[in-house]
Amino acid sequence: MLNAPRGNWQPWQPIATLETLRLRAKAIQKIRAFFEGRGVLEVTTPVWLPEVAPERHQTPPACLGGFLLTSPETCMKRLVAAGSGAIFQMGPAFRQGESGRLHHPEFTMLEWYRPHWTVDQLVDEVTALIQLVLPVLAIRIMTFQEAFQHFIGVDPFVAPLETLADALEEGSLRPGDDRPALIDRLFVQRLEPAIAPLEILLILTGFPPWEPGMAEVDPGPPRVARRFEVFFRGVELANGYQESRDPLDLEQRMLTANAARKRDGLNPLPIDRKFLQAMEAGFPPCAGVALGLDRLLMLAFNKEGIDKVMTFHELPGSSSMDRSF
Amino acid sequence: MLTHNQLRQGTRVEIDDLPWIIVDASFVKPGKGQAFTKIKIKNLIDGRVIERTYKSSETVVKASIVDKDMQFLYGDGEFWHFMDPASYEQVAMTKSQVGDVIHWLKEQESYQVTFWKEKPISLTPPPFVILTITQCEPGIKGDTVSGATKPAILQTGATVKVPLFVNEGDRIRVNTKTGEYVERAKG
Numbered sequence: 001m002l003n004a005p006r007g008n009w010q011p012w013q014p015i016a017t018l019e020t021l022r023l024r025a026k027a028i029q030k031i032r033a034f035f036e037g038r039g040v041l042e043v044t045t046p047v048w049l050p051e052v053a054p055e056r057h058q059t060p061p062a063c064l065g066g067f068l069l070t071s072p073e074t075c076m077k078r079l080v081a082a083g084s085g086a087i088f089q090m091g092p093a094f095r096q097g098e099s100g101r102l103h104h105p106e107f108t109m110l111e112w113y114r115p116h117w118t119v120d121q122l123v124d125e126v127t128a129l130i131q132l133v134l135p136v137l138a139i140r141i142m143t144f145q146e147a148f149q150h151f152i153g154v155d156p157f158v159a160p161l162e163t164l165a166d167a168l169e170e171g172s173l174r175p176g177d178d179r180p181a182l183i184d185r186l187f188v189q190r191l192e193p194a195i196a197p198l199e200i201l202l203i204l205t206g207f208p209p210w211e212p213g214m215a216e217v218d219p220g221p222p223r224v225a226r227r228f229e230v231f232f233r234g235v236e237l238a239n240g241y242q243e244s245r246d247p248l249d250l251e252q253r254m255l256t257a258n259a260a261r262k263r264d265g266l267n268p269l270p271i272d273r274k275f276l277q278a279m280e281a282g283f284p285p286c287a288g289v290a291l292g293l294d295r296l297l298m299l300a301f302n303k304e305g306i307d308k309v310m311t312f313h314e315l316p317g318s319s320s321m322d323r324s325f
Numbered sequence: 326m327l328t329h330n331q332l333r334q335g336t337r338v339e340i341d342d343l344p345w346i347i348v349d350a351s352f353v354k355p356g357k358g359q360a361f362t363k364i365k366i367k368n369l370i371d372g373r374v375i376e377r378t379y380k381s382s383e384t385v386v387k388a389s390i391v392d393k394d395m396q397f398l399y400g401d402g403e404f405w406h407f408m409d410p411a412s413y414e415q416v417a418m419t420k421s422q423v424g425d426v427i428h429w430l431k432e433q434e435s436y437q438v439t440f441w442k443e444k445p446i447s448l449t450p451p452p453f454v455i456l457t458i459t460q461c462e463p464g465i466k467g468d469t470v471s472g473a474t475k476p477a478i479l480q481t482g483a484t485v486k487v488p489l490f491v492n493e494g495d496r497i498r499v500n501t502k503t504g505e506y507v508e509r510a511k512g
Contacts, residue, residue, distance in 0.1 A: 057359045097330075098360065100352030169376055181380070184358040189378050192353070211357035229356055239356050264382065 014311045024297055024309055027133045031090065031110065034129055040086040040112060045075030047092055053214070053250075054269040056260040059096040061105070067269070068094035071290055072111055073214065074275035077243070080113050080286055081278040088112035090293065101305040102235060105316060108293040115284045119205075119226055119242040122287035126230060126238055127201055129291075134300040136232065138200040144207050145222060148186070151194040156183050156208065157222040180210045196234030204229050214250060215241035230291075232299050240289030247279035326384040329362040337369070337388040340377065344369040344388040344441045353378075369439065370446050372424075391440045392449075397430055405430065407438055407445075416445045426450045428483035429501045450501040455510045456480050457496050464492040474506075 016024070035042065050066035053074050060067035072089050079087055093109035114122055127139055148156040154167050156179075164182040165173040169189055177185075195202055205228045209217050212225035226242035244250055251271070258268035294306040307313040327338065336347045345366035354360040361378045368374075369390075379385060395407035395416070404417035405427075416438060420427070422445060426436070429450040437449040461477035474486040477497075485499055487506045496510040 055357070057354070057357065098352065098354065103352055103354065169378070181359070184355055184380075185361070185378055187355045187358065188353045188361050188363060189376070192355075207357075213357050227357075236356055 015307050015313050016309050016311055020301055020303070020309055021311065023301055027297060027300065028090065028293075030132050031129065034132055035088045035112070038086075038125075040088045040114075041084065043076065043079060043084070043087045043089050044091065045072045045079070045089060047072075047094070049074070049272065051270040051272040051274070053272050053275060054254050054257040054261065055213070056211070056257045056264070059266065060269070061094050061096045070095055071109060073288070073290070074272045076111060076113055076288075077283065077286075078275060078278040080115055081281055081283045086112070086114050099315060102295060104294070104306055104310070104313065106314075107306065107310075109290055110293045110296075111288070111290040113243075113286055113288040115286045117285075117287045119228060119240060119287045122240055122289055123203055123205075123228055126240060126289055126291070127203070130201060130230065130232075130237065130296060133296060134232065136199070136201045139203065140200050141203045141205060144204050144224070147191060147195075147202075147204055148183075152186060152190045154186070156186075180208065183208060192234045194234075195231055198233070200232075202231040204231070212244075212253065213239070213241060214244050214253070216244045235295055235299060236292075237295055237299075238289050238291040240287065243283070243286045243288050245279065245283045245285065247276050250279060251276055327387050328384055329360075329379045329381050332362050332364050332379065332385060337390050338366065339386040339388040340366065344390060344446065348374065369441065371421075388441065393438050393440065394435050395438045396435055397432055399432060400430070407436065410435075418445050418448060422446060423448055426501075428479075428481055428504070429454045429456070429499070430481055431456060452502060453498050453500055453507060455496050455498050456483075458487070458491065458493055461487065461491065461493050465489040477506075 032042065047069055048063060048066055049069055052060055052067050052069065055070070058070045060070045071093050072091065076087060076089060088111065090108065090110045092106055094106050095103070096105065098105060114125070123141070130136070142150070145156060148154055152167055154163055161173060161177065161179060161182060164179070164186060165171065165177065167190060168182070168185055206224035207227040209223045209225050213227060215225040215227040218224050218226050228240045229236055230238040254271045261268050294309055297309040298306050301309060303309055327336065332347060332350050334347055334350055338345050338347060345368055347364050348367050349365040351363050352360065353363050360381050363376065363378050365374060365376050393409060395409050398406040398408050398415070400406070404419065405423050406415055406417050408415045423430070424447070426448045431454055434454060435451065438445050439447045439449065456479040458477045459480050462475050473489050475489055476484050477487045477491065478484050485504060485506050487497065491497065491509060498507040498510050499505065500507050
């Protein structure tokens with residue numbers, strides 16, 4: 001007999017079928033073998049840290065006076081700075097408040113770093129890895145600017161704000177709409193639906209400079225972040241950088257992100273000092289990428305949402321005692 | 326006011342000074358960009374469906390909508406009249422407001438009238454109504470298994486497919502959502 005207080009019955013069974021879980025295990029084995037064959041070392045870094053690399057639009061859940069990490073980026077770069085060579089990690093990552101068909105507050109991230117590689121070399125490796133589990137024939141590489149021109153008919157970097165607003169379903173500017181806000185809106189309203197029917201691996205490069213993450217910025221013109229994203233059926237699978245190596249610039253980006261968070265009504269986050277020290281000590285030229293494993297498996301197994309490839313899909317707020325997310 | 330994470334399927338909202346019901350809501354977020362809630366909304370007056378996208382800092386007005394159960398009294402060709410059985414208050418609805426529900430309108434039956442800004446805007450039938458068949462081919466006795474159907478005209482003028490054993494004058498239960506025959510009504 002159970003001694004815990006009983007409420008209503010809740011479905012306790014796994015969401016993924018056992019068949020899907022077997023396929024998932026097989027895919028993970030293939031990925032590990034892929035990296036082993038290429039001499040990339042598997043590492044395990046903490047999922048919890050007292051300090052983070054703040055981003056404007058991503059919030060790590062607060063926990064035990066620190067944070068559950070949105071990505072293992074800072075620890076993995078500390079390893080690279082310490083001379084680890086090429087490394088990969090497959091493990092949990094956390095995003096507060098993100099929940100939907102393609103989002104979950106906890107998910108599995110596959111992240112890797114290639115010292116002395118260019119981002120173009122890394123694009124080739126990412127597509128090879130994706131094709132291990134998702135055999136796609138065609139690959140197309142376009143710049144962010146070309147994709148906007150081709151699929152929406154506007155130039156994201158030079159078109160007047162009114163022209164961008166004309167392409168929106170609302171058809172007009174709203175108060176507070178600046179270029180980054182309009183581009184984000186066009187991205188979800190127009191670009192993602194336009195690329196959703198494409199049965200190709202679509203790689204976008206040269207992203208807007210206002211959300212560079214930790215990517216190097218190419219002064220241009222146009223001025224772009226040396227980032228790439230990989231899409232299949234309109235689903236973003238991976239996000240990679242030619243990594244910025246400038247500690248002062250990186251610190252400035254974190255301060256800028258915190259200032260923007262304050263304006264957005266979010267808490268600023270404590271900045272990861274050890275990470276900045278590692279960058280100061282010397283970080284080699286490096287390309288790095290993070291891939292959403294659940295999304296990749298969802299597409300590979302033809303499932304509707306990422307929950308269908310996860311064992312359990314636990315959402316915050318489902319227990320009266322847990323408010324940690 | 327509703328914040329973006331309160332925008333859920335079934336919620337009724339007011340956008341561009343019109344009432345809408347959310348038929349689909351999804352969380353979307355481009356890589357490094359901001360989070361949005363994308364909603365598909367159906368206009369409660371003319372039924373058209375559009376999409377809108379809201380970022381987390383935006384709010385949407387909850388539509389001031391009231392649903393009332395009202396009895397159908399009669400139609401005079403121009404207006405269809407309903408009455409609140411508690412207050413005896415009456416409202417008249419136009420043909421376009423009544424819409425497809427016209428196929429399932431039966432005097433004395435109770436329907437849900439939706440009011441927006443105190444004006445009736447739409448009508449919802451009960452999930453099932455019992456209606457009399459006014460015209461159909463004579464029934465084939467005992468044929469309860471073949472699954473074959475024939476058209477039957479109901480007292481409202483609507484046509485539904487019924488099994489072969491059903492007769493003119495029979496009262497049948499109809500699913501108003503699908504427009505399908507369910508069973509012969511007893512009594």
